[in-house]
Amino acid sequence: MTDEHIENTKAAIESARNIPVDKKAELLDLLSKLKAAIGKVSQTHHDDAQSIARLVEASARETIRAEKKPEPIKRLSHELKRSVEKFEASHPQLVAFVTEYTGFLSAMGI
Numbered sequence: 001m002t003d004e005h006i007e008n009t010k011a012a013i014e015s016a017r018n019i020p021v022d023k024k025a026e027l028l029d030l031l032s033k034l035k036a037a038i039g040k041v042s043q044t045h046h047d048d049a050q051s052i053a054r055l056v057e058a059s060a061r062e063t064i065r066a067e068k069k070p071e072p073i074k075r076l077s078h079e080l081k082r083s084v085e086k087f088e089a090s091h092p093q094l095v096a097f098v099t100e101y102t103g104f105l106s107a108m109g110i
Helices: 002-015 021-042 046-064 070-087 092-107
Strands: none
Touching: 002 021, 002 046, 021 046, 021 092, 046 070, 046 092, 070 092
16 A cells, blocks of 8 residues: 555656656656655555655655645654664665655755
8 A cells, every 4th residue: 555655756756747757757766765764664564654655745745735834744754764763773765765755855945
């Protein structure tokens, strides 16, 4: 199911008309990295991986909306960062990719 969330996210980004092509490419690259890292977490912490994937999807969908609402995006980014904190020692790449992902979303003008 985590793959489904990431694939839904990719499809939404690819179809977004308000994101420049270069930003789409960067975001899709980050999603590929996140997908692999979430997959590793899923092997031992399936429910946590599901939650992380849902937050990735929700934060991306809010960011690519034509009418951006900063508060929900900030809230989702914060929740996403919090959801991976406990994996800092066991899955440092996941934490690094989430940090990079939320930073990228922030840099997109949020």
